[in-house]
Amino acid sequence: MTVSLAAAAPWAARAQTTPVFVLNSLDANVSVIDPVAWKEIKRIPTGKEPHHLYLTPDEKSLIIANALGDSLTFIDPRTAEVQRTVRGIPDPYQLRFSPDMKWLVIAGNRLNHIDLYRWDGKDLTLAKRIASSKTPSHVWIDSKSTTAYLSMQDSDELVAVDLPTQTLKWRVKTGATPADVFGTADDRHLLLALTGGNGVEVYDVTGKEPRRTKIIATGDGAHAFRAAGDKRHVYVSNRVANTISKIDLQALEAVASYPAPGGPDCMDVSADGRLILVTSRWARKLSVIDTQTRQVIRQVKVGKSPHGVWTLDHAPR
Template identity: 35%
Template sequence: MRRLAALMLLFLGLATPPARADVLYVLNSGDAEIMVLDATTRQEIRRIGVLREAHHLVWAPDRSVLLIGDSGGNEMLFVQPATGEVLRRERISNPYHMEFSPDGKHLVVTSLRRNQVDIYAWNGTDLALRARLRMPDKPSHLAFRPDSKIVYVTLQGSRAMAAISLETQLPLWQMEVGREPAGVIWHNDRLLVGIMGSDHVAVVNPETRAVERTIFTGRGAHALFVGPNQGPVYVTSRVDSRITALDPTTLQMTQSWVVPGGPDCLTFDPEGRIWATLRWSGRVGVLDPETGAQESFRIGRSPHGILYVPVRPTAAAPRTASATR
């Protein structure tokens, strides 16, 4: 009778449902699986098997669904963010890294293994392939111009970056930026590129096509993420196992932390803590940038993409971050 009464109260809106925990997604590329965890207890909520290798994930523009790429299995998973339920799977050619254009009209997918960049139209629910461009040697990460007219793609095997028009869906130009360029973001009218084969971030002027500056961050400079509230630019350096914070205005280094295990991708929780996949140690690290306190926990082999999904209501709106994933 008590259970029936509670259900009736909930139905009538007179009772509060149990709080739902924040969710953490971790893509274990070496285990062919996606782990969905309770972010507070670190307990497993769900484990999603993939065909081969999941590397990156991205929010749909309206944040109603997550798209997770199984690059080795040539499949895209559409997942309900709060629960980890797989809504559907679609055949997509080698989805390694992917991002939606700022206007939400296109999803661009890089294919590291097949040397191609695919441009898909997005209508809010479905993808439709509009163009497939053959690119030289390992197209890796990507970033958009804010007006959604151009996408920039790093080419790891060619020491280069390419610009592609989303209006004509054709390449515009290519320039050399450094050995094994990887992560890239648009920041204050410049492109910031992690030079993985070296130890720095290249600051590129896309109008003049010149590297204007290099910023030392550590060997294996890989991916870049803009912190909450347009805060610091964080750079992961996998070889030196380091996370570096750059001032968002001057790009001067403000802090640097040794984070053992090869930090790769980052995500942020509502308190501003950094959650990092530690690629070489099979762990997830948690770093408080205010105090420098660190912890880590075991997850799986070769964890790559990671995303913190706030589900619990909070007193203040959660701080969000734009990032390469």
């Protein structure tokens, strides 16, 4: 079911005041979307293959990681104006700041390395480059800012990096083609999406070595996570199944499913939790899903192979 623009606009006018950004990986640009009219208003050129993005700790810049362009593009998250480009960052695929805002961890997807950068509030300084297994994919950092967890997409592994010493702590074999990683608030469990499988692995990471405790069935091609904003649930996109699953982080079970056409990938969630914004990777669209009706209510045309999506007016992460 698709609602009219008139039906969609009241929500947007009430809850959304800043642009929605969608990374078009194969077009080397970013679509800027007006969340009231739900239309693309401009495209911003970036380096080659922008895949993921992250907000700076001061919330003044959105960092676009251009993997094949070996650069970072800084954009104002409120005005969508380019602020600067930082070059000489080899293969920035996926990135994440530590909760204490002192580290920026970058997964080098094609060059098989993990880069640990120190952040002084303005500039990045490379502290350590760690050779990894095949195709580092996604990053999660614990609440204490001591451990970074990364999936190794093509060697089917999960690794842990000790940030204070910048060394590998452990590595463990996983299911097929692990992608995104998500940790529970108490740092006890780690969720790992299996793009080559049909679910999410759960690891207990409280001991010296990780221990897989269960697999949560979600759907074929489980890929990317996004917190629902209620401190209890997380969404995971199932790229092959064309669905999004909602996982209860207390029960560690899937409790709901939503249709998500066109190869759902990265997601963001509206500030009130009502809408899921998800990139439809194979359809060149941003899809908007109503979490109450569990229906797609809007699709916006964007560029080739849309990947990361983000807006400043989002639910708590």
